[in-house]
Amino acid sequence: MALLSFLDREHTVAKPGFSRWMVPPAALCVHLCIGQAYALSVFNLPMTKLIGITQSAPGDWKLTELGWIFSIAMVFLGGSAAVFGRWVEEGGPRRAMFTAALCWAGGFFVSAIGVYTHTLWLIYIGYGVLGGCGLGIGYISPVSTLIKWFPDRPGMATGMAIMGFGGGAFIASPLSVWLLGKFTTATHVGVAETFIVMGCIYFFFMIVGSIIVRVPAPGWKPEGYTAPVRAQRLITKNDVFVYDALKTPQFWLIWWVLCLNVTAGIGVLGQASAMSQEMFPGHITPVAAAGFVGLMSLFNMGGRFFWASTSDYIGRRNTYFVFMVLGFCLYCTVPYTGSVGSVAGFVACFLVIISMYGGGFSTVPAYLRDMFGTRYVGAIHGMLLTAWSAAGIFGPVLVNYIREYNVTHGVPKAQAYNTTMYIMAGLLVIGFICNFFVKAVHARFHMKATDDRGTEPGIAPAGARA
Amino acid sequence: MAEDAQGGTTTLNLVLAWGFVGIPLALGVLQTLINAMKLFQ
Numbered sequence: 285m286a287l288l289s290f291l292d293r294e295h296t297v298a299k300p301g302f303s304r305w306m307v308p309p310a311a312l313c314v315h316l317c318i319g320q321a322y323a324l325s326v327f328n329l330p331m332t333k334l335i336g337i338t339q340s341a342p343g344d345w346k347l348t349e350l351g352w353i354f355s356i357a358m359v360f361l362g363g364s365a366a367v368f369g370r371w372v373e374e375g376g377p378r379r380a381m382f383t384a385a386l387c388w389a390g391g392f393f394v395s396a397i398g399v400y401t402h403t404l405w406l407i408y409i410g411y412g413v414l415g416g417c418g419l420g421i422g423y424i425s426p427v428s429t430l431i432k433w434f435p436d437r438p439g440m441a442t443g444m445a446i447m448g449f450g451g452g453a454f455i456a457s458p459l460s461v462w463l464l465g466k467f468t469t470a471t472h473v474g475v476a477e478t479f480i481v482m483g484c485i486y487f488f489f490m491i492v493g494s495i496i497v498r499v500p501a502p503g504w505k506p507e508g509y510t511a512p513v514r515a516q517r518l519i520t521k522n523d524v525f526v527y528d529a530l531k532t533p534q535f536w537l538i539w540w541v542l543c544l545n546v547t548a549g550i551g552v553l554g555q556a557s558a559m560s561q562e563m564f565p566g567h568i569t570p571v572a573a574a575g576f577v578g579l580m581s582l583f584n585m586g587g588r589f590f591w592a593s594t595s596d597y598i599g600r601r602n603t604y605f606v607f608m609v610l611g612f613c614l615y616c617t618v619p620y621t622g623s624v625g626s627v628a629g630f631v632a633c634f635l636v637i638i639s640m641y642g643g644g645f646s647t648v649p650a651y652l653r654d655m656f657g658t659r660y661v662g663a664i665h666g667m668l669l670t671a672w673s674a675a676g677i678f679g680p681v682l683v684n685y686i687r688e689y690n691v692t693h694g695v696p697k698a699q700a701y702n703t704t705m706y707i708m709a710g711l712l713v714i715g716f717i718c719n720f721f722v723k724a725v726h727a728r729f730h731m732k733a734t735d736d737r738g739t740e741p742g743i744a745p746a747g748a749r750a
Numbered sequence: 751m752a753e754d755a756q757g758g759t760t761t762l763n764l765v766l767a768w769g770f771v772g773i774p775l776a777l778g779v780l781q782t783l784i785n786a787m788k789l790f791q
Binding site for chain 1: 768782
């Protein structure tokens with residue numbers, strides 16, 4: 285019972301003197317761990333040799349079967365973020381982070397049993413379902429807390445945390461390879477042991493984050509900070525109830541903006557290695573392509589911080605306009621770089637594109653805060669992540685199928701991606717139009733002073749305070 | 751209620767917290783950068 289009360293929001297309220305700069309590392313403790321999902325492919329080949337050890341045996345799992353683990357985890361990421369968003373928001377960040385740690389580490393432990401007993405559905409349940417719920421709950425757990433601590437720089441604050449999700453693979457990938465090397469012998473592939481150790485490490489990290497995290501006391505504001513007196517058209521001072529946000533056109537317009545921006549980026553992110561080699565045969569070797577993918581990952585991570593921080597100065601809507609316009613120009617330029625054989629131009633285009641892909645994720649929590657207020661921004665953000673799940677299907681399908689269609693119809697491999705690039709540019713035009721129509725939320729959706737839906741004791745809706 | 755940056759949170763707390771997440775991340779980024787350099791070789 286003492287543990288349960290320790291997790292309560294009331295026990296998470298910061299005492300005077302607590303520095304808000306302790307909160308980003310707490311958020312990073314969670315996001316760096318769950319960012320491991322981007323490095324799951326490290327286990328693909330070892331898991332196809334669990335029986336055969338040196339090469340796949342007849343009873344070993346196939347890559348296509350293993351691919352479902354990541355897909356299930358992504359679906360449950362979006363689903364759990366949407367379903368548990370309100371629970372996360374009302375229970376506070378510590379309870380959410382603790383739950384995420386249990387789910388995430390538990391997913392590794394269940395998967396380890398699955399590997400040990402060679403039962404694939406246990407891995408689907410473990411990493412896919414349980415781990416996917418850890419991903420969703422963990423992803424949204426620090427968002428509204430960071431926004432409340434940094435009302436002066438909400439983009440930068442959430443950008444720092446979401447940057448951690450992009451950076452998690454940088455830690456997980458070498459750690460996984462090193463652990464696999466330690467546990468693998470001539471007669472055994474050490475995937476189960478690696479899963480157990482990683483589960484323990486991640487549980488420890490995430491629990492540290494949940495211990496550090498605090499929510500600001502009601503009415504707290506940074507020293508010297510005064511909220512803008514002049515009303516800003518696209519930054520509300522009111523709160524919108526989580527389920528009322530779904531009734532607004534703004535939610536769905538931003539849903540499409542995110543979905544289209546992610547679709548454009550995710551398709552090329554997964555195919556970057558093959559695409560670079562096919563567009564520049566003889567110029568980009570497989571080793572150089574691996575380096576290109578690594579560089580893209582760095583820009584994906586850096587873009588999350590850079591663009592979200594920039595949005596604090598130029599505004600959220602303008603930041604997405606930059607993504608759409610600049611992205612359109614760059615996607616249209618990529619076929620040209622291929623035709624003139626400019627590797628540098630090709631690399632530069634994709635590094636900027638992928639930085640904006642990351643920036644799309646990190647800027648959207650602050651965009652939602654501007655539209656719907658701070659009170660339920662985490663829960664609304666959770667529901668918006670379904671756009672990510674949808675984009676995870678659209679993006680790779682668009683790139684793969686259009687390339688396949690072109691190749692089977694006689695288009696040279698070096699030009700097989702041109703149509704895809706123009707389609708991606710077209711998607712960004714639609715995103716631009718959606719973003720253009722985002723206006724301030726109508727006052728009828730604002731929570732009133734008498735509205736007691738989900739209100740914490742002592743905290744009235746922002747509309748009542750303003 | 752204004753923030754008193756160093757009242758309850760010491761500089762050591764901040765260094766430890768940021769080091770806890772920053773050091774592994776920096777090592778990972780460095781490793782990735784080394785691999786990425788292969789693009790230019």
